[in-house]
Amino acid sequence: MIEVNLKEAESRLAELIEEAAEGEDVIITRSDGISFKIVVLPQEKPRPKFGSAKGLVEMSDDFDEPLEDFEALSNSDN
Incomplete structure (x- = not known):
């Protein structure tokens, strides 16, 4: 201590x-x-701002369509 x-x-x-x-x-x-x-x-960490990634993320048009791999599995269960 000083x-x-x-x-x-x-x-x-x-x-x-x-x-x-x-x-x-x-x-x-x-x-x-x-x-x-x-x-x-203590230094405050910068917080992300709402909407700061706007335009940086793109989703394909078929994003929410069922996957072909899962269709084969669901049909074999019957």
Whole structure:
């Protein structure tokens, strides 16, 4: 854990941010005794937008027609 006062943190901010990014706890303390912690915020994964694949997927005209292979099997069951 790294603990620094506010004055020192001002001059080392980039370094302290790198330390926090690598998993180190970084605490900054003000002159009045109040402390703050630098934390890494998780990145949000982009969410797909409705309709974003429009025009990219095509279905054949006979998509929902019975398959020939299954017709032979269903006829042999009788």
